[in-house]
Amino acid sequence: MTGDLFDFLKVTEPGQDESRAERIQLDPGAFIFPGMALSRAPELLEAARHIVRQAPFRHLVTPGGHRMSVAMTSFGDYGWISDRSGYRYTHVRPDNGQPWPVMPDLFRSLVEEATRAAGFPHPPLQSGLLNLYRPGTRLSLHQDKDEEDAETPIVSVSLGVAATFLWGGLDRASPLRRFRLSHGDVVVWGGPSRMMFHGIAPLAVSSHPLTGECRLNLTFRQITRRS
Ligand SMILES: O=C(O)CCC(=O)C(=O)O
Numbered sequence: 001m002t003g004d005l006f007d008f009l010k011v012t013e014p015g016q017d018e019s020r021a022e023r024i025q026l027d028p029g030a031f032i033f034p035g036m037a038l039s040r041a042p043e044l045l046e047a048a049r050h051i052v053r054q055a056p057f058r059h060l061v062t063p064g065g066h067r068m069s070v071a072m073t074s075f076g077d078y079g080w081i082s083d084r085s086g087y088r089y090t091h092v093r094p095d096n097g098q099p100w101p102v103m104p105d106l107f108r109s110l111v112e113e114a115t116r117a118a119g120f121p122h123p124p125l126q127s128g129l130l131n132l133y134r135p136g137t138r139l140s141l142h143q144d145k146d147e148e149d150a151e152t153p154i155v156s157v158s159l160g161v162a163a164t165f166l167w168g169g170l171d172r173a174s175p176l177r178r179f180r181l182s183h184g185d186v187v188v189w190g191g192p193s194r195m196m197f198h199g200i201a202p203l204a205v206s207s208h209p210l211t212g213e214c215r216l217n218l219t220f221r222q223i224t225r226r227s
């Protein structure tokens with residue numbers, strides 16, 4: 001309703017601030033919140049740096065033997081890994097058997113806020129994935145389906161160089177729409193959109209004052225079923 005002539009007469013009830021956040025609906029249950037993380041971005045990057053110092057980025061190998069172009073690491077109770085035997089979540093790091101770095105409180109509160117703003121009851125806080133993109137890095141079209149849970153939404157935070165988000169449908173062949181994800185944007189997809197195909201087009205050569213030529217993405221998930 002932004003642009004409504006009488007917008008300025010709306011009265012905010014207590015606790016309703018987040019539901020008024022500007023959002024772009026991609027499909028039922030799928031939203032982009034432009035700039036939701038912008039004011040916290042420097043602190044989010046510092047927390048991400050702290051995670052990477054404990055668990056450095058790695059290029060994982062797909063079950064088919066291909067080196068992934070995105071470099072990844074995880075944090076929280078579960079980390080996502082891929083190797084010749086498949087994709088899965090583990091409680092410990094494959095390189096040293098140690099637990100993944102702890103989920104920072106700053107991330108938790110952002111994920112809780114984004115989940116509420118999208119209208120979902122439960123925030124995805126069991127696993128955090130850090131994705132690092134450099135010029136030319138892409139993430140091909142996929143569904144997030146390695147989780148037992150298929151109800152809790154995915155929350156995804158973009159930092160640094162802007163990327164093109166590819167948004168499809170429930171079939172791989174569904175037509176794709178393209179959305180620009182800029183520094184500080186948050187995407188939430190759940191409910192009827194939880195299994196939508198999505199990806200990232202090859203990152204353009206560009207630069208951001210806080211990340212140089214890189215884009216960093218933080219993606220949050222619930223792994224186990226709640227009930
Ligand atoms: O980098 C992004 O924005 C998307 C990441 C993603 O789809 C994933 O980690 O499964």
Ligand SMILES: [Fe+2]
Pocket residue numbers: 142143144198
């Ligand atoms: Fe994904």
